[in-house]
Amino acid sequence: MNWLNWLSDFFSDPDHRSGPDSILHRVSEHLTLSGEALLYAALLAVPLGLLIGYTGRGVNVVTALAGAARALPTLGLVTLAVLLAGVGDTAVLFPLVALAAPPLLVAAVEGVRGTDPDVRDAARGIGLTHSQVLLQVCLPSAAPTLLAGFRTATVQVIATATVAAYVGLGGLGRYVIDGLATRQYAVTVGGALLVVLLAVGAQLFFALLARFALPPGVRAQRRAR
Amino acid sequence: MDDEPIVRWYWIGDHLGYLGNLLADHAVIALVPVLIGLLLAVPLGLACARFPRLYQPLSAVFNIVYALPSLAVFVVLIPYTGLATQATVMFPLTFYALAVLLPTTVDGLRAVPDSVRQAATAMGYGPWHRLTAVELPAAVPYLIAGLRVAAVSSISLASVGALVGRGGLGYLFVDGFQRTFPTPIVAGITLIAVLALAVDLLLVAARRLLAPWAVREQGAGS
Numbered sequence: 001m002n003w004l005n006w007l008s009d010f011f012s013d014p015d016h017r018s019g020p021d022s023i024l025h026r027v028s029e030h031l032t033l034s035g036e037a038l039l040y041a042a043l044l045a046v047p048l049g050l051l052i053g054y055t056g057r058g059v060n061v062v063t064a065l066a067g068a069a070r071a072l073p074t075l076g077l078v079t080l081a082v083l084l085a086g087v088g089d090t091a092v093l094f095p096l097v098a099l100a101a102p103p104l105l106v107a108a109v110e111g112v113r114g115t116d117p118d119v120r121d122a123a124r125g126i127g128l129t130h131s132q133v134l135l136q137v138c139l140p141s142a143a144p145t146l147l148a149g150f151r152t153a154t155v156q157v158i159a160t161a162t163v164a165a166y167v168g169l170g171g172l173g174r175y176v177i178d179g180l181a182t183r184q185y186a187v188t189v190g191g192a193l194l195v196v197l198l199a200v201g202a203q204l205f206f207a208l209l210a211r212f213a214l215p216p217g218v219r220a221q222r223r224a225r
Numbered sequence: 226m227d228d229e230p231i232v233r234w235y236w237i238g239d240h241l242g243y244l245g246n247l248l249a250d251h252a253v254i255a256l257v258p259v260l261i262g263l264l265l266a267v268p269l270g271l272a273c274a275r276f277p278r279l280y281q282p283l284s285a286v287f288n289i290v291y292a293l294p295s296l297a298v299f300v301v302l303i304p305y306t307g308l309a310t311q312a313t314v315m316f317p318l319t320f321y322a323l324a325v326l327l328p329t330t331v332d333g334l335r336a337v338p339d340s341v342r343q344a345a346t347a348m349g350y351g352p353w354h355r356l357t358a359v360e361l362p363a364a365v366p367y368l369i370a371g372l373r374v375a376a377v378s379s380i381s382l383a384s385v386g387a388l389v390g391r392g393g394l395g396y397l398f399v400d401g402f403q404r405t406f407p408t409p410i411v412a413g414i415t416l417i418a419v420l421a422l423a424v425d426l427l428l429v430a431a432r433r434l435l436a437p438w439a440v441r442e443q444g445a446g447s
Contacts, residue, residue, distance in 0.1 A: 072381065076397075
């Protein structure tokens, strides 16, 4: 048995082509779970980060918290959450949000703080209110940093959502865990490969986004640098 | 589960030696890879700082490496390194550490101002002496900032190794989950956080000792 045999076994298995254990279904489960986690993390972290970055208050606290959050083992949080709250999406969402929020928070803070102070002063000088400066000047200028934060968070969440299968949820982790439990390496390796492809795909997506979706002014600035 | 308290203290009291063994195993599994990563990152970083063309492809490769899910990599390695061996977990962790440390090393080496480099040359430092006496010390704050990120992530990631049979304190998560007994899980999370904090404080102390001028400076990569 070698790698290529494993993969062809995995992809030609009829169970993996249609039905609840199909690749398409597992991928969509995986993406839904990751997307939900990222959405909640963004709703929590981005506004908070923008405010902290703009006022400059609590920056040290954010840095310390983000460092501490990195030390929290996701597997521990997932198993604990399931024991306390029962098997369900919420139990897994909470640890994934805890994983995704710190990089987003740090990126929002750093991005806003990185805005050229002269530009901020000029915006105030021509009569913009604080909220206008934050949303129309600081936010676009923070966009590249924020996007990089989203990239880190997305890749980590996609990679870590695999662990959800250990506590009985779906997603690509199912293949990895079930394959391991039944000693079918073909299934495990196939699942692992799909997670890798998804994570690399997310990286490419964000690279493209940085190229085409950033505000034109920011793009011009980046080229000039 | 309804009347089970989150922590049963007597269990922790009864298992102190066991927890200590797991902690020691965890520290080895998580931190040896970071040290190896550092030993690899310095020469690689030097090569990248000298030949910038090398850096682009290398950093692209390590970007992808960092995106690989640890569980998946552990599993893929089992046929080569064996189930429940330290190597299965330590090998990927080395690459994760390297993925964090390489960019910070390169940033650190690039941050040496040209004027400093030229001053060293003017004072008669040869390339080797300049490297060891000027450039590497100047990169120390960056290296330590990178080490802090790499060490803390590695300590947290190593616990996933429990799913392939060797995760140090991560075993407590599997054990507690299988027995619907939260105490070991809480103990595991706490010990991992304490280990991470201790290593982080050690690295901060090391920076004060090795690079006292950088104490007020913001490190890179954190």
